[in-house]
Amino acid sequence: MTPVTETAAPPRPRPGGRTARIRAQVLAAVEAELTEHGYDALTVDTVAARAGVHRTTVYRRWRDVGGLIADVFAAASDLDWHPPDTGALRGDLTALNREIQDSLTEKSSIAMALIAVSFRSEDAARALRQLWEERYTQCEIVVRRAIERGEVPADTDTRAVLVAATAPVYHRLVLLRTPADAGLPERTAAAAALAAQGGAFRSTEAESDPADGP
């Protein structure tokens, strides 16, 4: 979910440091071009020039704009990322929402740029869907911990809670395009936590072993 931002971080060093360094330069150039000039202006040549990498290197490795975008999404995937653990559902959801709001409102937001691109390219839409799926899955532990603590019913639908908590932040900032509001992450998180405690997100069929552990 949130850290589509993490894109900006260079990929971890790999065997073959030069390859990793070139990838980092090229992906940083793609992101800079995207946030400054948008998808329409993106070409392999402008990316290569900005990255200071020979264009044939970029063509050979990424082939075209679609390949570059796909790799930006791949780099945004961060399996080492862990959601906040504040000891309470409301606090965890608030912290998550703050990350989301920050990533969407920072200057030259790559998260916002990638969302915009997903309306231009089917490949990007698929990659973003996959990235979000991965983030929400990583965040489910937040609700599972709340179940274990007895904060919410055992048959609570973890994904539904996460979507309810985070959707208003995305909706306001991305679709309604209202200005950021410092109180929004917490208010939204608190409402979702309260609804979850009240049983609003219980699954129709209770899971057989809901506390199956993280």
Added chain:
Amino acid sequence: MTPVTETAAPPRPRPGGRTARIRAQVLAAVEAELTEHGYDALTVDTVAARAGVHRTTVYRRWRDVGGLIADVFAAASDLDWHPPDTGALRGDLTALNREIQDSLTEKSSIAMALIAVSFRSEDAARALRQLWEERYTQCEIVVRRAIERGEVPADTDTRAVLVAATAPVYHRLVLLRTPADAGLPERTAAAAALAAQGGAFRSTEAESDPADGP
């Protein structure tokens, strides 16, 4: 909010029926071109041809693609629209969410097409923001009625309830691009209603006369 769909309805007859008829034909052609071929392929000439209207007529009245898009948004505004009145907050929000889900998932959804366009054009983004603002304002009566019935605290932030109820539907269908789910409108509405009843959306400063009427 929802009835970005209403766009499809021809404008009401006006003094000068021919003018209104031409407008209806042209806007229907814009919508058809948008949903079938997207914003990139949209030109005044293809719209004129599809509408069966002389291109100089279209140029004279709408000037360019921006003018056409702006008029599609203007036509989507429907001040005669009234939100559902089921007698309970949960029922009203569920009915609203059903309208939203229908408008986003129908074949060749103009609502979805206009959202996509808002990521391409600043004018379209502004028009969509205005349209949404208008719809949410029209829907506030749903929460005000709940306040009058004593269903939710008197100082409930009407807009916050509406956004919490509707955002997950938009988030799932527009951004996460998950398939439509028949139960989603009601589950989401029920969670927001429960949170509102629990006081999750009380404004920090209570309004002086919250039951000031619709």
